[in-house]
Amino acid sequence: GENVEQHPSTLSVQEGDSAVIKCTYSDSASNYFPWYKQELGKRPQLIIDIRSNVGEKKDQRIAVTLNKTAKHFSLHITETQPEDSAVYFCAASRRDQGAQKLVFGQGTRLTINP
């Protein structure tokens, strides 16, 4: 089955700097790669996703890149702000029995220092 590895487990950056979180996956049939953000005490929420037919996607300060050959994808946050502090999870999936079965990485705790 699919296995997703996420690094680093913790990341601390100065406000205004950029943050990069990286994930690798094992199943070459995976075709969907979302990123979820979980603020302290709250539920995970989707912030951006990318499909396997696209190499890069950007939404304001957030971008995701995908390298299918190397089977890795990354989250890039530019001009970080205190509200970016949270745990971020990457995930990979392919359709299974009518549902998109997501396998998550271990999570990265991002801290933005003022």
Next chain:
Amino acid sequence: DVKVTQSSRYLVKRTGEKVFLECVQDMDHENMFWYRQDPGLGLRLIYFSYDVKMKEKGDIPEGYSVSREKKERFSLILESASTNQTSMYLCASSLAGTGWEPLHFGNGTRLTVT
């Protein structure tokens, strides 16, 4: 806005007890999921369901069962709770749609087994 409601925020049970975790969604989603969240391990899929009365094992189904008698409700059952099942449990739902629909999570149930 999609609402996924988990019946309990905190739950304390004794070893050997039968435990029911309930989840209800109000958006007519076909897919429902149960994940457990542990520090350093990310979110791991226990069971999912893509239709009423249908269920599929996830990555860590041992010690758990599920029930989906109605489209809006997905129950997780711990037949005989054990201390290693102490965890945060997250329910999620999604549309069948294109297969790339986002997961909508509940607020989670923190279960402690003593």
